Amino acid sequence: MNIATAAVIVTSxxxxxxxxxxTTDDGLVGWGDATLNGRELSVASYLTDHVVPLLIGRDxxxxxxxxxxxxxxxxxxxGPVTMAAIAAVDVALWxxxxxxxxxxxxxxxxxxxxxxxxxxxxxxxxxxxxLFDSIRLRLDQGFRSIRxxxxxxxxxAVYGVRAPAGDEPTRYEPAQRSAQPMxxxxxxxxxxxxxxxxxxxxxxxxxxxxxxxxxxxxxxxxIQAARLGKDLEPYDLFWMEDCTPAxxxxxxxxxxxxxxxxxxxxxxxNTIWDYQTLIKDQLIDYVRSAVTHTGGITAMRKLLDxxxxxxxxxxxxxxxxxxxxxxAAGLHLDLAIHxxxxxxxxxxGDLTNEVFRQTFTFTKGYLHPGNEPGLGVELDEEAATKYxxxxxxxxxxxxxxxxxxxx
Ligand code: GCO
Ligand code: MG
Numbered sequence: 001m002n003i004a005t006a007a008v009i010v011t012s013x014x015x016x017x018x019x020x021x022x023t024t025d026d027g028l029v030g031w032g033d034a035t036l037n038g039r040e041l042s043v044a045s046y047l048t049d050h051v052v053p054l055l056i057g058r059d060x061x062x063x064x065x066x067x068x069x070x071x072x073x074x075x076x077x078x079g080p081v082t083m084a085a086i087a088a089v090d091v092a093l094w095x096x097x098x099x100x101x102x103x104x105x106x107x108x109x110x111x112x113x114x115x116x117x118x119x120x121x122x123x124x125x126x127x128x129x130x131l132f133d134s135i136r137l138r139l140d141q142g143f144r145s146i147r148x149x150x151x152x153x154x155x156x157a158v159y160g161v162r163a164p165a166g167d168e169p170t171r172y173e174p175a176q177r178s179a180q181p182m183x184x185x186x187x188x189x190x191x192x193x194x195x196x197x198x199x200x201x202x203x204x205x206x207x208x209x210x211x212x213x214x215x216x217x218x219x220x221x222x223i224q225a226a227r228l229g230k231d232l233e234p235y236d237l238f239w240m241e242d243c244t245p246a247x248x249x250x251x252x253x254x255x256x257x258x259x260x261x262x263x264x265x266x267x268x269x270n271t272i273w274d275y276q277t278l279i280k281d282q283l284i285d286y287v288r289s290a291v292t293h294t295g296g297i298t299a300m301r302k303l304l305d306x307x308x309x310x311x312x313x314x315x316x317x318x319x320x321x322x323x324x325x326x327x328a329a330g331l332h333l334d335l336a337i338h339x340x341x342x343x344x345x346x347x348x349g350d351l352t353n354e355v356f357r358q359t360f361t362f363t364k365g366y367l368h369p370g371n372e373p374g375l376g377v378e379l380d381e382e383a384a385t386k387y388x389x390x391x392x393x394x395x396x397x398x399x400x401x402x403x404x405x406x407x
Contacts, residue, residue, distance in 0.1 A: 001026055001060045001100060006052040008034070008044050011384035013351035015175060016040045016392055017323040019379055020047060020088035022096060024060050030096035031379055032088030033292045033326030036080055037175055038394045046085045050074075055089065061100075063093045067298045083270035083295045090296025091329045091375070099374040105329070106369060109301065109336035116366030117334045119318075119345035120145035120213055120238075122172060124161045127151065128201055134162070135206060144365035145211035145238060145342060148202055152194045157184040157395070159217040159407065172346075173320060174394055181393035186405045188219065192228055199235035211238040211342075213264075218245045218406045219397075222254040229259030238342065239264040239286055239315065245406050249277040256283050264288050267317040271295065272303045279307050286315035286341050292326035293317070297333055304337050313341030320346050324356035328377045331360055331369035343367055355383045 005023040010016065018040050020032040034043045051070065058066060070086045071077060098105040106112055121143035125131030131150050138146050149160030162172040176182050195214070202212060214237060220228065225243035232240060241264045244251045252263060264286035269275060270293050278284045287307050291300050304314050314337060316330040327348075334340050345367060348356075357378045359370035370376040397405040 001028070001096065003055045003058050003060050006055045008047045008052065009379065009381065009384055010040065010044050010389045011355055011387050012390045013355045013387045014349035015173060015320060015352070016389055017352075018044050018047075018088070019323060019325060020092050021379070022055070022060065022089075022092040024096060028096050028099050030060070030092035030094075030099065031325045031375065031377060032090065032092035032095070032296070033323040033329070034084050034088035035292060035321055035323050035326065036084045037321035038181075038392065039081065040389070042081045043084045043088075046081050047088060051085055051089060060093055060096050063090065063097065063298060066090070066093060067296070071295070078271050078273070080268070080270050080293055083299075084293055087292050087294065087296035087299075090298050091291060091325065094297045094329070095374040102373050104369060104371050104373065105297075105332035105375055106335040109297070109332060112335050113338050114335065114340065116363070116368050117331060117340065117343045118145060118365060119143065119343045119362065119367045120147050120211070122147050122149070122160070122346055124149040124172060125151070126161060128198075131198070131202070132205060135202065142362065142365045145213065147213040147215060147344075148198065149215060150194075150198050152187070152191050154190045155185055155187050157182075159184075160215055175321065175392040176395065177390050177392040179391055182395040184395045184397050184407070186219065186397040186399055188224060191219065192224060192231075195228065196231040196235070199232055199237070203235045208236065212236075213238045213241065215241040216243040218242050220244055222251040225255045226258035229255060229261035229263075232261050233259060237261050241265065241288065242267065246274070249274075249283070252278055252283040253281065262286065264315045267293075269294065272299065272306060275303065275307070279310050279312055282310050282312070284312060286313055288315050288317050290317035290322050290326060291329040291333060292322050297329055300333055301337070304333070304339060308337070308339040311339075313339045315341045316343055318344035318346055320348055320352070324348060324352065324358045324377045325375060325379070328358065328360055328369055328375040331367055332375065335369060351387065355380055355387065
């Protein structure tokens with residue numbers, strides 16, 4: 001089973017996606033997700049210019065060897081572009097191997113460790129009424145865990161809050177199709193004052209059972225994050241996510257020593273090394289990496305097995321900028337590992353679902369990758385050509401005095 005062709009497909013149904021298609025000499029097709037939000041064409045070029053020529057003629061069964069070859073032979077290791085490119089190759093090879101075996105991928109990873117994967121949905125609102133409506137909508141859709149984000153009085157646009165009324169009420173898409181990133185504003189003191197009042201209101205309305213999550217999106221210093229974690233303790237969060245910018249792993253030591261609110265981190269990490277201190281010193285509770293951005297199934301399996309030794313669980317990143325191919329890869333891994341925690345499920349739009357034909361299911365709050373051989377996702381190339389690439393950027397933040405802050 002040698003690789004005969006490798007092609008990179010860029011398509012923009014509801015948003016931009018980069019997909020790698022590998023074809024073997026015996027006619028099997030494997031898919032890998034290489035989407036890096038706002039920097040899509042860099043990964044497409046990395047693959048087309050530097051990886052595709054190396055793949056032709058290689059034995060598609062040699063997944064570990066191909067991973068090591070791509071990681072080590074580049075000399076320049078790590079980084080989101082490199083690791084997304086390696087991930088795409090790795091996931092496409094796992095798709096091929098599972099198709100060759102006639103099994104869903106999770107079977108090759110050791111088989112199911114559970115019946116389904118608890119997923120959390122996103123709720124947000126510009127005020128309490130909108131937020132409560134949004135939570136009710138997610139509950140009606142079957143979600144049993146909810147991420148809560150709200151507007152902050154005094155701040156015009158806040159991460160995670162859906163577009164103004166008139167748009168589809170549940171759709172939140174962080175990247176905007178435009179030539180320049182949108183500018184948003186930020187005020188940490190206003191945020192720290194407001195958020196605990198939101199969770200108090202949500203608990204009072206929806207009761208003590210519902211798992212609630214919150215994404216801080218890298219906005220705080222360690223001492224600010226420690227305070228927020230403490231202030232949120234009465235509301236029993238499932239996790240507080242990305243509370244500080246992720247580069248400094250030791251920052252979490254200070255947060256950890258002040259609060260029992262569980263901590264999740266890592267959607268912008270791309271290797272196991274970004275977690276080394278966090279895991280061995282048990283500074284976090286959940287690993288937020290995406291298969292797509294962390295070197296694929298091969299690397300994520302090692303990362304999550306390492307985390308398991310320290311009772312740290314998975315919380316795989318599942319926003320809309322992970323394509324259905326990347327999403328399915330995460331679901332197969334989630335089902336197989338022992339230390340599954342929760343899976344983010346942001347739900348793709350109709351156009352995306354037209355381009356990527358999927359077999360994973362969402363029933364009563366639980367995801368399942370399905371039982372088709374491989375990943376269970378096929379890209380419809382004809383449909384993909386209808387949606388050419390459109391430049392889109394994530395927003396960025398400035399403080400009131402104009403200083404650039406973390407988005
Ligand atoms: C999440 C994330 C996303 C990111 C986006 C950036 O927790 O789902 O924070 O919404 O902002 O994936 O590309
Ligand atoms: Mg996040």
